[in-house]
Amino acid sequence: MSPRKSAAEALGTRSAILDRSVAIASLEGLEGLTIGRLAGELGMSKSGVLGHFGSKEALQLAVLDRAADIFLAEVWVPARPAAPGLHRLRELCEAWISYLDRGVFPGGCFFVAAAHEFDGREGPVRDAIEARFDGWRGRLRKEARRAAEAGDLPVGTDAEQLAFELLGLIMALNHSIQLHRDPEAAGRARRAVHARLSG
Incomplete structure (x- = not known):
């Protein structure tokens, strides 16, 4: 087996573990992820699963990254081509509503669920969840500020x-x-967004 093929297979295995982990965590929480369960469902040994991440915490952080990639593909990517400001803010909200309405994650918004699970705790996983929310709130704030500066939202917004x-x-x-x-x-939700973003 060539080193290139071996590396590709390892990446494929890691990706399969993350895909299954996201599905489990969406419904049962990040604490619902166990190395033994993943090994059983994927037909792997526990050491084989753990070898891709090193610890349960590292797995949880990798799952958050994978969930964030899915969220951005579903919500940010469709809205990004829109003109900055009010138009993009409306497109972001529509994509965000659609993401929930279509059940992209079986347990609803992955990050809302993760926040409820970890908001009273301390540690790297909680910090990573908070950072994702901070980044997204910053994006909403930036587009709202652009809309206000352009006069597309009421003065003093x-x-x-x-x-x-x-x-x-x-x-x-x-x-x-x-x-x-x-x-x-x-x-x-769409009616509420329309009312709130009416200039």
Whole structure:
């Protein structure tokens, strides 16, 4: 076996472990990931699974990275071509609502669930979750500020406040879909976004 093929196979195995881990963690939380369970489901040895990450914490951090890649592909990439400011902010919100409405992750928004699981803890996993939220809130704040500066939002619009409200709205949508199975939730969220972002 050539070194190149061996490295490619290792990457493929690592990717398969992460894909399964994201699916499990979406429904059962990051603490629901166990090396033994993953080994059994993937037909691997425990040492084979652990060898790709080194520790459960490293696995959890890698799962967060994979989930973030999926989120960005679903929400940021579709909105990125839009003109900066209000138009992009609206596109971001629409892609964000669609991501939840389509059930990209079986357990709803991966990061909302992870935040509830780790927000009262300390350590690298909690810090990584917080950093993801901070980055996303910063993106919303940046687009809100651009929209306000362009005159597309009312004079005096507080970009930080608007980002806070949009985050809260999407968390409420996630809750309505996951807990209440409300078929009208996405429509309600779209109406709320439209009302909040009307110039």
